[in-house]
Amino acid sequence: RAAFDGRIAQIYQDGRDEVEVRVQLPQDQRERLSTLSRITIRVPDGRFVPLTQVMNLDHRQGFQALRHAEGRLAVEVTSGLNTRVSTTDQILTSLEAEALPDIASRYNVRYSFEGRAADQRETLGDMQTGLVIGLALMYVVLAWVFASWSLPLIVMAIIPFALVGALLGHWLMGLQLTILSLFGLFGLSGIVVNNAIILVAFYNQQRKKGLDITDALNEAAVQRVRAVMLTSLTTIGGLLPLLFETSLQAQFLIPMATSIAFGLGLSTLLVLLVVPALLSWLEQFREWRARRHGEMAEPIGAPE
Structure with missing residues (x-):
């Protein structure tokens, strides 16, 4: 070991640096395996004999370094990924289902x-x-604003439709669902409820003015359609340049922009249908509950 790794013969101070003097074989000899066969060692009777007389040398591939994880020997396996052929999730799923359990059971x-x-x-x-x-x-904020336990559920009911639009957008754009896509879904959840809030708030105002259910729903859909479309189209229009950007830096942000743009687009089309339908069902349920208890149905914005 001293011949290859060296043995410290002296340590001296050179200014602020500490210098070790190490005695070892020249570099050209340390890089050849044949040097091992010429090394001599001392045997118990004091003689020096070649290393090959007391041991058999065998050559095999080994590890450059021994790594440990949680106190046990570990091997790190890494690889590159060709995204044109497969995805990370597909490869991990395949390994988890086929190769790795067999290796684990066979070699413990x-x-x-x-x-x-x-x-x-x-x-x-x-x-x-x-x-x-x-x-x-x-939900807590919406319940406080509308003074109702049920209206926040109607407002938030548009979120699943937005998620469907985001997934559809990834499929149309040929993109994989990534972490940034999920971040986009988070932001999308907070954006799409704005359109529903506009409709529900305006409908609530019309009901308090004395309009019946059908007239209030019609007024909300007709009067607020421009506001709903403008707020959504301006957001989508701002994201369009990013969706079709070809630079390398933009590729990381395109999945997030896709989630927001397509999710907002689909939810905008459906909010004018889904929210009025849910409001109508809620009103019918409140009237049925009031008749069952022999009471007068209160406006939908009244505290529940």
Whole structure:
């Protein structure tokens, strides 16, 4: 070992630097395996004999470094990805279902997906918690503004349709669902409710003025359609240049822009149909409940 790694013969101070003097074989000899066969070692009787007389040398491929994970030897396997052939999720799913369980049972080893896969798992876990908290806060704010427990549900009912539009946009654009796509879905959830709020708030005002259900719904859809379309089209128009940008830097943001643009586009078309239908059903339910209890149905914006 001293012949190849060297042995420290002296350490001296050179200004602020500490210099080690190491004695070892010349570099050209250290780089040849044949040097091992010429090395001599001392045997118990004091003689020096060649290394090949006391041991058999065998050549095989080894590891450059031994890595440990949680106190156990570990091997890190990395690879590149050709996105034209497959995706990360498809490869990980295939390995999880076929190759890795067989290797683990045959050689008694454990495996785990680390690197980007581990970061993605952690991010998805945090996003699930954030999604629950975000939706809960959204519901609380809407319930406080409308003074109703049911109207926030109608406003938030447009969110699933926006998610469908975002997924449809990824399919049309030939994009894979990425972490940035999910970030776009988060932002989309807060954007699409604006159109529903406009309709519900205007409908609520018309009902308080004394209009019946059908007239109030018609007024809300007719009077607010321009505001709904303008707010959505301006947002989508601002994202269009990014959707068709070809630079490398833009490729990371295109999935997020796709989620927002297509999700907002589909939800804008459906909000004028879904929200009035849900409001009509809610009014019918309130009237049925009032008749059942022998009471007068109050306006939909009244506290419940």
